[in-house]
Amino acid sequence: MTTEKTYTVPTMADMMAAGDEPEVLFWVGCAGSFDDRYKRVTVAFVRILNHVGIKFAVLGPEEACTGDPARRAGNEFLFQMQAMSNIQVLNGYNVKKIVTACPHCFNTLKNEYPELGGNYEVIHHSTFLQGLIDEGRIRVKDGQSFKGRKITFHDSCYLGRANKIYEAPREVLAALDADLVEMKRVKANGLCCGAGGGQYFKEPEPGNKDVNVERVQEALATGADTIAVSCPFCMTMMSDGVKNQNREDSVRVYDISELIAQGEGL
Amino acid sequence: MHILQQILFVAALAVAAWFVTKRVKLIARAINLGRPEDRTDNPGERWRTTLLVAFGQKKMFTNLLVGVMHFVIYAGFIIINLEILEIILDGILGTHRLFAPYITPIYPFLINVFEVLAFGVLAVCVVFLTRRFVARVSRLQAERHRELRGFSIPDATIILTAEIILMIAFLTWNASDSVLRDRGVGYYGDLQGVVPDFLISQYLKPLFAGFSDTALVAYERVSWWLHILGILAFAVYVTYSKHLHIALGFPNVYFSDLQPKGEMQNMPAVTKEVQLMLGLPVTTEPDGSQANDNGMQPAEATSGESTPDEIGRFGAKDVYDLKWINLMNAYSCTECGRCTAACPANITGKKLSPRKIMMDTRDRLEEIQRGWQTNGVDYKDEKSLLGDYITAEELNACTTCQACINACPININPLDIILQLRRYRVMEESQAPASWNAMFSNIENNMAPWKFSPSDRFNWAEMVNEK
Ligand code: SF4
Ligand code: SF4
Numbered sequence: 001m002t003t004e005k006t007y008t009v010p011t012m013a014d015m016m017a018a019g020d021e022p023e024v025l026f027w028v029g030c031a032g033s034f035d036d037r038y039k040r041v042t043v044a045f046v047r048i049l050n051h052v053g054i055k056f057a058v059l060g061p062e063e064a065c066t067g068d069p070a071r072r073a074g075n076e077f078l079f080q081m082q083a084m085s086n087i088q089v090l091n092g093y094n095v096k097k098i099v100t101a102c103p104h105c106f107n108t109l110k111n112e113y114p115e116l117g118g119n120y121e122v123i124h125h126s127t128f129l130q131g132l133i134d135e136g137r138i139r140v141k142d143g144q145s146f147k148g149r150k151i152t153f154h155d156s157c158y159l160g161r162a163n164k165i166y167e168a169p170r171e172v173l174a175a176l177d178a179d180l181v182e183m184k185r186v187k188a189n190g191l192c193c194g195a196g197g198g199q200y201f202k203e204p205e206p207g208n209k210d211v212n213v214e215r216v217q218e219a220l221a222t223g224a225d226t227i228a229v230s231c232p233f234c235m236t237m238m239s240d241g242v243k244n245q246n247r248e249d250s251v252r253v254y255d256i257s258e259l260i261a262q263g264e265g266l
Numbered sequence: 267m268h269i270l271q272q273i274l275f276v277a278a279l280a281v282a283a284w285f286v287t288k289r290v291k292l293i294a295r296a297i298n299l300g301r302p303e304d305r306t307d308n309p310g311e312r313w314r315t316t317l318l319v320a321f322g323q324k325k326m327f328t329n330l331l332v333g334v335m336h337f338v339i340y341a342g343f344i345i346i347n348l349e350i351l352e353i354i355l356d357g358i359l360g361t362h363r364l365f366a367p368y369i370t371p372i373y374p375f376l377i378n379v380f381e382v383l384a385f386g387v388l389a390v391c392v393v394f395l396t397r398r399f400v401a402r403v404s405r406l407q408a409e410r411h412r413e414l415r416g417f418s419i420p421d422a423t424i425i426l427t428a429e430i431i432l433m434i435a436f437l438t439w440n441a442s443d444s445v446l447r448d449r450g451v452g453y454y455g456d457l458q459g460v461v462p463d464f465l466i467s468q469y470l471k472p473l474f475a476g477f478s479d480t481a482l483v484a485y486e487r488v489s490w491w492l493h494i495l496g497i498l499a500f501a502v503y504v505t506y507s508k509h510l511h512i513a514l515g516f517p518n519v520y521f522s523d524l525q526p527k528g529e530m531q532n533m534p535a536v537t538k539e540v541q542l543m544l545g546l547p548v549t550t551e552p553d554g555s556q557a558n559d560n561g562m563q564p565a566e567a568t569s570g571e572s573t574p575d576e577i578g579r580f581g582a583k584d585v586y587d588l589k590w591i592n593l594m595n596a597y598s599c600t601e602c603g604r605c606t607a608a609c610p611a612n613i614t615g616k617k618l619s620p621r622k623i624m625m626d627t628r629d630r631l632e633e634i635q636r637g638w639q640t641n642g643v644d645y646k647d648e649k650s651l652l653g654d655y656i657t658a659e660e661l662n663a664c665t666t667c668q669a670c671i672n673a674c675p676i677n678i679n680p681l682d683i684i685l686q687l688r689r690y691r692v693m694e695e696s697q698a699p700a701s702w703n704a705m706f707s708n709i710e711n712n713m714a715p716w717k718f719s720p721s722d723r724f725n726w727a728e729m730v731n732e733k
Contacts, residue, residue: 076533157667161528209614
């Protein structure tokens with residue numbers, strides 16, 4: 001392999017200094033920036049953006065938590081502090097359009113920032129990828145790696161029920177030419193991974209089992225060898241669940257953008 | 267004889283009306299304890315939702331069979347009410363089947379429809395009782411759901427049994443009436459040639475063949491009285507029961523949330539403080555009002571009713587701090603448990619049950635109502651929804667997944683109450699679980715919920731060209 005592609009990650013600050021503006025701001029999110037597993041999703045998505053030639057930028061060190069976990073845990077002060085500083089930064093760069101891989105960031109930026117003065121067109125990466133597929137800008141190669149593989153998709157609460165996005169991630173997966181199998185509880189009836197509402201950041205309350213174990217058991221019951229997710233928290237919860245069921249050798253958890261990147265050979 | 271019956275009937279009607287009015291006033295007053303919030307925006311969308319979800323029962327059909335069965339009861343309830351109009355007029359005027367001679371061609375058709383529905387309601391109530399007590403549908407079992415240990419199950423049993431008795435009374439009343447008509451007894455005979463046999467009750471006529479005329483008239487009168495008194499008693503009972511949803515379900519859906527399910531309501535009072543802290547210009551509300559949906563009790567609205575230290579509370583500790591729609595939700599809840607059956611926390615054995623959140627809110631309101639009745643309308647007690655009814659353990663278990671909102675057939679939002687109580691725990695009592703406090707301070711200091719240096723935030727970019 002001598003013809004290695006090089007990928008770039010421009011920041012808003014660089015762009016602005018160059019007197020340029022991106023088509024879209026990629027909001028990476030805290031998990032996308034710091035979580036070792038999820039950083040690979042960020043990278044996969046950036047490679048796709050590079051590959052199809054989308055002019056994008058990230059905030060880089062200027063990005064901060066949207067405040068979603070604080071707000072849902074009840075700390076409205078902290079949420080609004082985060083929101084307003086982020087809005088100042090975003091408005092300072094005159095951001096119009098945002099894409100993000102995190103449904104929590106997506107929901108907060110899209111539904112909760114406008115009331116505090118942040119009005120943007122916010123797109124989740126599943127919808128964004130679907131658009132690229134529809135336009136023919138992503139064409140997964142004859143699916144050698146996916147033919148005959150069973151993939152099941154886990155709906156995230158903040159993408160699905162919260163914002164009614166059920167089809168986009170499924171259509172992205174359909175482009176892989178794999179065998180998409182559905183779990184018992186899907187779409188509006190989908191079962192939470194157990195991480196939302198601040199749960200990710202504390203021990204669960206006592207019960208019979210953890211929510212992610214229940215959900216992974218349901219996913220494994222489909223016979224799929226790949227669990228596709230489109231949320232950093234779902235990613236961790238599902239991966240932990242697979243480990244809990246001692247299936248980490250045979251079952252993998254991927255973000256939809258990683259699967260596309262794999263299919264594209266990126 | 268007639269006159270006596272008429273007097274008794276009017277008296278029964280008056281007593282029922284008096285009780286119902288009293289209850290309605292009390293419930294309205296309890297709902298009005300909540301904070302004001304404008305839910306009159308977007309009437310077009312609200313009507314559309316009401317037609318689909320309330321009148322069309324859309325969300326009931328997620329479980330097709332139950333949806334169809336519930337629809338039978340619902341249609342029966344709405345349509346049989348038309349028939350009650352005739353019964354009431356007959357009762358007041360001392361007439362018998364008042365409408366029959368005037369609308370002769372459609373009268374039998376209408377009664378046939380009522381009979382079929384009555385039979386349907388009867389059958390469905392039997393199935394529903396079976397589901398509860400024989401098939402033991404999990405979400406309706408008190409052993410599995412502690413919120414059902416009180417009045418909930420007797421309540422459901424009373425309602426279902428009462429409906430069965432009412433329907434039997436209606437059908438056998440028609441049957442005995444037909445036999446009396448055939449025999450040409452008294453004014454029953456006047457309807458010969460006007461009213462034919464009806465679809466269902468004709469099969470019950472043989473039951474009455476051996477009755478004497480007198481016994482038959484007695485049966486006819488008793489079943490007529492049983493039917494109408496049963497309905498009046500039901501009307502009063504409903505105001506004490508989860509069956510209130512037959513009335514409140516409609517406004518409850520009309521005023522339900524229109525914003526995306528994942529959106530948490532803003533607190534403008536906090537916005538102001540944060541703007542001051544960040545040195546930003548303080549913006550006023552777009553609609554110019556600060557009184558609505560700001561998460562605080564406006565001082566004006568509560569003046570005279572609360573002590574000064576209760577003014578300006580962040581989040582909700584008691585029903586007074588919730589919005590009126592939360593309280594209407596509580597009175598509308600059917601205790602069906604669809605929310606709880608969908609709740610990930612409940613499914614995995616945690617204490618949280620969204621149905622319990624709604625029932626607790628209603629129980630708290632009823633406790634306040636009882637206080638008013640025994641100690642006067644300004645009565646306040648020392649209890650509160652948070653603590654005395656709902657515990658921190660329940661609140662903390664919620665993943666804010668919105669499955670409960672999605673599952674509720676009448677668009678009740680238990681999550682909204684949970685989140686307001688969480689706000690109180692965190693902002694007023696500083697009672698967040700320790701690991702949440704750690705998360706808060708990480709966000710505050712490191713701009714991320716984890717303890718990473720903010721300057722490392724962009725380090726991932728080094729990976730993009732790694733293989
Ligand atoms: S939002 Fe909370 S209460 Fe409602 S279903 Fe999800 S976890 Fe349960
Ligand atoms: S909140 Fe809705 S779903 Fe839950 S028990 Fe009440 S009526 Fe049923």
